[in-house]
Amino acid sequence: MNELSLHILDICQNSIKADASLITIIIEEDIINDFYKIIIGDNGHGMSQKTLSEVSDPFFTTRSTRKVGLGVSLFKMAAEMCNGSFSVDSIVNKGTVVTALFEHGHIDRAPLGDIGETIMILILNEKDIDIYYEHIYNNKKYVFDTREIRKVLGDIPFTEYSVILWIKDNIVNGIKNLQKEETK
Amino acid sequence: MKSLDDLKKIRDGAQKKVVMRGKHDGIRILVGMATCGISAGARPVMNLFVEKIAERDLNTVTVTPVGCIGECAIEPIVEILQGEERTTYCRVNEEVAERIFNEHIIGGKVVSDNVIGKFRL
Numbered sequence: 001m002n003e004l005s006l007h008i009l010d011i012c013q014n015s016i017k018a019d020a021s022l023i024t025i026i027i028e029e030d031i032i033n034d035f036y037k038i039i040i041g042d043n044g045h046g047m048s049q050k051t052l053s054e055v056s057d058p059f060f061t062t063r064s065t066r067k068v069g070l071g072v073s074l075f076k077m078a079a080e081m082c083n084g085s086f087s088v089d090s091i092v093n094k095g096t097v098v099t100a101l102f103e104h105g106h107i108d109r110a111p112l113g114d115i116g117e118t119i120m121i122l123i124l125n126e127k128d129i130d131i132y133y134e135h136i137y138n139n140k141k142y143v144f145d146t147r148e149i150r151k152v153l154g155d156i157p158f159t160e161y162s163v164i165l166w167i168k169d170n171i172v173n174g175i176k177n178l179q180k181e182e183t184k
Numbered sequence: 185m186k187s188l189d190d191l192k193k194i195r196d197g198a199q200k201k202v203v204m205r206g207k208h209d210g211i212r213i214l215v216g217m218a219t220c221g222i223s224a225g226a227r228p229v230m231n232l233f234v235e236k237i238a239e240r241d242l243n244t245v246t247v248t249p250v251g252c253i254g255e256c257a258i259e260p261i262v263e264i265l266q267g268e269e270r271t272t273y274c275r276v277n278e279e280v281a282e283r284i285f286n287e288h289i290i291g292g293k294v295v296s297d298n299v300i301g302k303f304r305l
């Protein structure tokens with residue numbers, strides 16, 4: 001996967017499978033201290049200690065359609081390739097937190113890519129989950145929260161595609177603005 | 185979050201349409217969105233369907249990401265559900281997705297080049 005936002009989409013699919021009703025995505029970019037941190041949290045059913053100890057092993061999965069589970073191990077490899085670190089914490093019936101740390105300027109660090117598309121697809125999931133997304137770029141911050149959007153929408157669903165495209169644009173512009181102000 | 189006013193306008197416009205939904209037989213598009221699908225390019229494919237549906241303002245077509253169907257080697261996989269009929273497409277890139285949209289969703293004709301199975305449920 002050549003975009004961090006593709007890993008994020010994939011990791012969040014695990015949260016959806018774990019019946020989370022809220023997924024929290026926090027990205028913190030710090031150019032001066034040279035790190036790129038991604039924290040994905042959910043309130044799903046979590047994992048037992050045993051599952052947790054095996055989760056980064058590509059030959060572990062609880063799925064039945066195939067014998068390998070790749071999502072977590074691919075994300076871990078990506079972080080470790082960039083002088084970073086990776087961890088998964090989980091409590092049964094409480095939720096899971098996945099943290100990936102990258103060296104910001106590392107040559108192998110993939111770009112974020114289209115995070116707008118990623119969040120759009122998460123919102124369109126069959127299960128009606130909420131997404132909180134916070135992106136910190138040095139000392140500036142962009143926040144997107146489906147719970148705020150719901151207040152405006154009332155009973156209009158997210159499957160109203162003009163709404164979902166507005167959301168995607170809002171996110172893409174929000175991130176762009178973070179970086180633009182920086183270069184002034 | 186900026187431009188909430190725009191969102192309110194979209195909402196007000198949508199309110200008028202909502203009554204229409206559910207009246208007709210809908211078409212559901214499912215896009216496999218597990219690790220294998222994502223790696224193979226399922227995200228831009230799903231995005232294309234969203235944009236096409238919005239562009240044409242189709243009230244009876246939905247697109248939904250789903251988990252793994254178990255055929256990782258031929259991802260991205262797209263399924264079209266219409267009434268009793270289920271059509272499964274494999275190796276769908278953006279180009280194929282556009283054909284599926286134009287020829288199948290709009291035109292009602294299966295794109296046989298990429299179909300892996302067509303059967304009654």
Ligand SMILES: Nc1ncnc2c1ncn2[C@@H]1O[C@H](COP(=O)(O)OP(=O)(O)OP(=O)(O)O)[C@@H](O)[C@H]1O
Nearest residue numbers: 014015018046061062063069070071072096218219
């Ligand atoms: N957020 C989570 N909550 C609960 N369990 C999780 C979570 N993330 C991962 N797991 C567990 O860890 C296993 C491995 O996850 P991983 O993403 O690596 O593979 P997978 O989801 O099984 O398959 P793939 O990602 O390749 O489609 C999962 O099958 C699941 O049991």
Ligand SMILES: [Mg+2]
Nearest residue numbers: 010014071072
């Ligand atoms: Mg997974």
